[in-house]
Amino acid sequence: MDVKLVNPFIDATINVLETMAFMTVIAGEPYLKTDNVAKGDVSGILGLTGVANGTIAVTFEAKCILAVVSNMFGETMSELNNEIADAVGELTNMISGQARRELGEMGKVFKAAIPSVIIGKNHSVIHFTNGPKIAIPFNTDNGDFTIEVCFER
């Protein structure tokens, strides 16, 4: 997989969280993920088609996404509900949109599908292409989240 496809998603994730949720986000070291177990409690998953086919997933720990959405709404959110699911879908959309803009400027044009959201402990995130799953952990003052990027070989 072309690693140049991954960096725009890291940049977009930082910018979306900082702009919409006013949070400082620190990216950790990317690693190869070998299982399907989500690294958190709620995931947004979105398919991409274009110069390569793939999926991205954004998985938040409960504490983290509650803090993110509380900041976005300006009011305290205390449970993982439909409002949180909707917000994770929109965050996934925004991350995809900004990353696709950056990729488009590199001549790599992608279209995005509508995101799906899964809530639950130990849920699975399954990517439908056979490429390596690159996971990037992020840290905030209110917990962690991870993005996964997977494009076909």
Add this chain to the structure above:
Amino acid sequence: MDTSIKILIVDDFATMRRILKNILKQLGFKNLVEADDGTTAWEILEGQGIDLIISDWNMPKMTGLELLKKVRANDTYKGIPFLMVTAEAQKQNVIEAVQAGVSNYVVKPFTAEAISDKLEKILR
């Protein structure tokens, strides 16, 4: 800015409608209605006096671009200012929206200041 105008917010994600409503309320706008897709937005448009439309691009049933084209093709509504707020910001998208008659364009993610600046330009 005239903050008494009636604004229609169109987005399939409740999150984005809520964020936009919060920002608009902070700016002093109180007369806000919302729709979760272009089809519902058109029904609201026909039934209520809307002064400004703020719409997402990617929506089921009728996209923001299709809504914009429909508004501009209608003699009654064609003069309504239309702000597109969207994650779709590749050059071709912007060109399409401008050709269809969009009043202005905000790219997600955005700040409250960005929305305020665009509204100032549209409504001055």
